[in-house]
Amino acid sequence: MNERSVLLTGASSGIGRALALVYASQGVTLALAGRDMARLEAVATACRAKGARVSITRLDVRDANATADWVTQADGHAPIDLAFVNAGIGAGLEETAADFGPTRMILEVNVLGALNTLEAVTGRMRSRGRGRIVLMGSLAALRGIPGSQGYSASKAAIKALAEGLRPQLAQDGIGLSLVMPGFVRTPMNEDKGFPTPLRIEPERAAQIIRDRVARGRSRIAFPLPLVWGTRLLALVPPLADALAMRAARRGGTGV
Numbered sequence: 001m002n003e004r005s006v007l008l009t010g011a012s013s014g015i016g017r018a019l020a021l022v023y024a025s026q027g028v029t030l031a032l033a034g035r036d037m038a039r040l041e042a043v044a045t046a047c048r049a050k051g052a053r054v055s056i057t058r059l060d061v062r063d064a065n066a067t068a069d070w071v072t073q074a075d076g077h078a079p080i081d082l083a084f085v086n087a088g089i090g091a092g093l094e095e096t097a098a099d100f101g102p103t104r105m106i107l108e109v110n111v112l113g114a115l116n117t118l119e120a121v122t123g124r125m126r127s128r129g130r131g132r133i134v135l136m137g138s139l140a141a142l143r144g145i146p147g148s149q150g151y152s153a154s155k156a157a158i159k160a161l162a163e164g165l166r167p168q169l170a171q172d173g174i175g176l177s178l179v180m181p182g183f184v185r186t187p188m189n190e191d192k193g194f195p196t197p198l199r200i201e202p203e204r205a206a207q208i209i210r211d212r213v214a215r216g217r218s219r220i221a222f223p224l225p226l227v228w229g230t231r232l233l234a235l236v237p238p239l240a241d242a243l244a245m246r247a248a249r250r251g252g253t254g255v
């Protein structure tokens with residue numbers, strides 16, 4: 001796969017930052033977006049040091065017009081080969097039945113924000129009949145997690161969108177990969193007080209994602225023991241609830 005022009009939301013931190021760095025090299029153009037310009041600038045500097053051409057944009061993905069403008073501009077500058085719909089919030093935010101505010105915000109960013117990006121990128125790629133889109137899901141999609149119900153719901157929505165859109169986009173020559181990581185050490189789950197079994201570093205996650213995207217994988221779920229563990233737990237709802245509530249009492253849950 002030819003990845004000469006790569007677009008990334010949520011590039012200022014965590015997995016997005018690591019992905020920007022793993023794709024950065026001579027001859028590659030990176031269009032990076034996030035909200036924190038200082039952190040974005042630091043990522044851009046590191047990517048330029050590896051030879052990439054980099055543009056950075058302050059963007060809130062909830063703003064559909066701004067997202068469309070950014071994608072159009074980036075695509076006009078260097079037609080996008082690969083787009084990461086990565087920006088997200090939530091694992092670690094306190095979600096309760098007493099206050100649905102955090103749950104609403106998570107859905108706005110993780111689902112509607114992703115949809116804004118997806119719509120804009122799909123429009124550009126369809127006109128050329130090529131490209132690949134990578135949607136950032138989570139293993140949290142496999143089961144509603146007490147205390148992280150909005151986060152789980154947002155990632156279940158991403159999973160369903162990916163599965164439904166993939167065959168349609170394929171007809172237009174566009175590939176789609178769904179990434180479902182377990183725990184990755186990022187500010188989203190760092191020092192939040194909940195257990196993070198089998199957590200890996202963002203650099204390792206970025207390498208896994210890059211390798212499997214290059215092979216055209218439609219679903220990229222890792223690490224394998226957690227994938228199977230989560231699937232098994234989903235088959236035994238009372239056990240899953242008991243474990244999740246125990247984790248929630250210790251400070252929250254979420255991947």
Ligand SMILES: NC(=O)c1ccc[n+]([C@@H]2O[C@H](COP(=O)([O-])OP(=O)(O)OC[C@H]3O[C@@H](n4cnc5c(N)ncnc54)[C@H](OP(=O)(O)O)[C@@H]3O)[C@@H](O)[C@H]2O)c1
Nearest residue numbers: 010012013014015034035036060061087088183184186255
């Ligand atoms: N870490 C994990 O264990 C894990 C596991 C599974 C899936 N994921 C998913 O991986 C993705 C990246 O998460 P991460 O762990 O790397 O978290 P992170 O370090 O907190 O990074 C989140 C990124 O999303 C951006 N973002 C948040 N809200 C935004 C908004 N409204 N508009 C534009 N950008 C926004 C942030 O930008 P600013 O900081 O500049 O605002 C930041 O660059 C998320 O979709 C997350 O759900 C993470």
